[in-house]
Amino acid sequence: MRLRWDKVSTIVRKEMAEYRKNRYILLTLILMPLVMCTVLPLVYVIPITLLSPPPTDQPLDLSIRVEGLLEDQQLVNVSINNYRIENVELVNCAVGSCEIVNCTIYSCVVSYSNISDSQASSSIISHCNIWSSTTINTINPGSVFLGVESELEQNLKLIVNALLLFILLIPSVLPTVIASYSFVGEKLSRSLEPLLATPTTDLELLMGKTMAILLPTVLITWLSAIPMIIIVDVVTQPLLGYFLLPDEIWLLAVILIAPLFAVLSVLLNVVISSKVTDVRSSQQIGGIIVLPAIAFFIITLVGLVILSLTNMLLFAAIILALDALAFYLAVKAFKREEILVRWR
Amino acid sequence: MIETVGLGRRFEGTVAVEDLNLSIKDGEAFAFLGPNGAGKTTTVRMLCCLIAPTTGTAYINKLDLRDAESQLKIRQSIGLLPENPGLYESLGAYRNLDFFARLYGVSAKDREKRITELLKTLNLWDRREEAVGKFSKGMKQKVAIARALVHEPEYIFLDEPTAALDPEAAKTVRDFLLELKKEGRTIFLNTHNLDEAQRVCDRIGVLRTRLLAVGTPDELASRFFGRATLFQLREVRPEHLQALRSMPNVLDVRQEDSSLIVQVSDPKHDNPAIVSRLVAMGAEVSYVEEVKRSLEDIYLKLVGGG
Numbered sequence A: 001m002r003l004r005w006d007k008v009s010t011i012v013r014k015e016m017a018e019y020r021k022n023r024y025i026l027l028t029l030i031l032m033p034l035v036m037c038t039v040l041p042l043v044y045v046i047p048i049t050l051l052s053p054p055p056t057d058q059p060l061d062l063s064i065r066v067e068g069l070l071e072d073q074q075l076v077n078v079s080i081n082n083y084r085i086e087n088v089e090l091v092n093c094a095v096g097s098c099e100i101v102n103c104t105i106y107s108c109v110v111s112y113s114n115i116s117d118s119q120a121s122s123s124i125i126s127h128c129n130i131w132s133s134t135t136i137n138t139i140n141p142g143s144v145f146l147g148v149e150s151e152l153e154q155n156l157k158l159i160v161n162a163l164l165l166f167i168l169l170i171p172s173v174l175p176t177v178i179a180s181y182s183f184v185g186e187k188l189s190r191s192l193e194p195l196l197a198t199p200t201t202d203l204e205l206l207m208g209k210t211m212a213i214l215l216p217t218v219l220i221t222w223l224s225a226i227p228m229i230i231i232v233d234v235v236t237q238p239l240l241g242y243f244l245l246p247d248e249i250w251l252l253a254v255i256l257i258a259p260l261f262a263v264l265s266v267l268l269n270v271v272i273s274s275k276v277t278d279v280r281s282s283q284q285i286g287g288i289i290v291l292p293a294i295a296f297f298i299i300t301l302v303g304l305v306i307l308s309l310t311n312m313l314l315f316a317a318i319i320l321a322l323d324a325l326a327f328y329l330a331v332k333a334f335k336r337e338e339i340l341v342r343w344r
Numbered sequence B: 001m002i003e004t005v006g007l008g009r010r011f012e013g014t015v016a017v018e019d020l021n022l023s024i025k026d027g028e029a030f031a032f033l034g035p036n037g038a039g040k041t042t043t044v045r046m047l048c049c050l051i052a053p054t055t056g057t058a059y060i061n062k063l064d065l066r067d068a069e070s071q072l073k074i075r076q077s078i079g080l081l082p083e084n085p086g087l088y089e090s091l092g093a094y095r096n097l098d099f100f101a102r103l104y105g106v107s108a109k110d111r112e113k114r115i116t117e118l119l120k121t122l123n124l125w126d127r128r129e130e131a132v133g134k135f136s137k138g139m140k141q142k143v144a145i146a147r148a149l150v151h152e153p154e155y156i157f158l159d160e161p162t163a164a165l166d167p168e169a170a171k172t173v174r175d176f177l178l179e180l181k182k183e184g185r186t187i188f189l190n191t192h193n194l195d196e197a198q199r200v201c202d203r204i205g206v207l208r209t210r211l212l213a214v215g216t217p218d219e220l221a222s223r224f225f226g227r228a229t230l231f232q233l234r235e236v237r238p239e240h241l242q243a244l245r246s247m248p249n250v251l252d253v254r255q256e257d258s259s260l261i262v263q264v265s266d267p268k269h270d271n272p273a274i275v276s277r278l279v280a281m282g283a284e285v286s287y288v289e290e291v292k293r294s295l296e297d298i299y300l301k302l303v304g305g306g
């Protein structure tokens, strides 16, 4: 079937003009993301940071304290026991075959260094960062200097992943609201018949409607990720010593998965809207659309699936496949004949 | 030219239109007359390629409306005023028209010229930016009519354009239709208003699921009632009736007060003989006149209302 983008863009612009005049659509577009991206991160992240105790010294024997900047040093075969290592910065150092046992390592940074054949054990490591460095054959380097993540860090990462759910709820919910008003409104005002009488193809009409909902949804999702990232970082950076967000999983979720979600939601709403006649039932059925997003995150939160890059890509692929299915259904549902005969 | 060939449409069980054979010339104003549920809207929707026929087909400008590519061309050449104005109520009149003009592919320059012209003609220019939701029914209908005309269509389909309007607004719309007719556009008017059909259109088709009759109002009158002539006498006596009934060319004679209503197949040829006969019998003929049948009589006879 023919698809002319000038017709599609004409429809998109008309729809946008209508949204601007619709109080309900405007309010939803502004308020929902605003709540999701400001109130929720504060509510979730602040208690965690308050509840988690600052890294303390016990139960270690802290006979020796190490502090200061080590630059251009070679540390080989060094074994450190029962130290509190605080505010140490390693710059351009070579660390080899070193061992840290029973230490508290707090607020340390390693940069431009090479670390090999080393390990940290039985130590509490927090508020540390390592960057622009290589680690070879070293146990638990992670993003943290030579060690495992602190409890606070683990909790924060969990919360941040939960926040991702809210970011993905935006592209699931917004289309339901917009679609219910725009489609059902069109039915009630009977404005579809003259539109269907124009020399546009069914596909052009479908694409126009779809894009008109998709564009603001994706734009708003992206925009609301920014304050969320800033709030999380502002609250957690002083504790962690580094910026938690955006990490690659977040970027992937916001940039790729959110739009895929939006597409799914819009298309399913098109299908639903073509079957119902009032705003409320359209919204109620449309609510089902958020279920996949919620289900996925319950699975990840419970720990059945780890939010790794691979899993996220796999998730994206699944949604993409669902998008294709939804598109097929929408094309089938969005036929002039069907719309006129059904929507009486 | 619009030509329907055995056109019909069924909806799960109900037959909305059946075996419609019609031919409408370019520049003709055609009225489709029928009671509610007669299938007028269904026919117009089929002709505008909004719903598919279940039997038969139609050709618009020789294009078969079953063909997908033709459908785009047919829609391009058609302006439709649906039963409900169906405007975008939150947008202004100008914006409403501009949107449709763009979809019909009217160039930017023509768009502005055409919309300005239409809004000025319809006395809406000063309120072009106001949301049309606040307009009266009559004003909305005018915007909807303008919408059907922005792309200068050859064919204009109007589905009961005055049904929901007060008499004054209805008159404005009717006058505008007459203007369109003067411009030489082909008009297809759905209506159940007999007077409107007669005033605006050249030819009338009476529909009740099937096409019951089609022709000019005069043709319909003579077809369904023959040609009747009224002979007003000073006094009608039974032998007058008898005498006329015995005449070979007389089809029917009725008495109404002091008049005789006589139907013959060819009044020009037969009426003089009737007058001579009456005069010969001593009747005093006051005057003789042709009986005009109103469209209403024909309509009621056809759709069986009275």
Ligand SMILES: Nc1ncnc2c1ncn2[C@@H]1O[C@H](COP(=O)(O)OP(=O)(O)O)[C@@H](O)[C@H]1O
Residues within 6 Å of the ligand: A340, A341, A342, A344, B011, B012, B014, B015, B016, B017, B034, B035, B036, B037, B038, B039, B040, B041, B042, B043
């Ligand atoms: N979408 C539809 N579904 C089922 N029946 C319909 C539909 N549209 C019209 N009909 C039926 O077809 C018949 C003709 O309707 P319509 O064309 O609207 O008549 P009119 O416009 O002359 O009033 C009616 O009996 C109506 O109930």
Ligand SMILES: [Mg+2]
Residues within 6 Å of the ligand: B037, B040, B041, B042, B083, B159
């Ligand atoms: Mg109708």
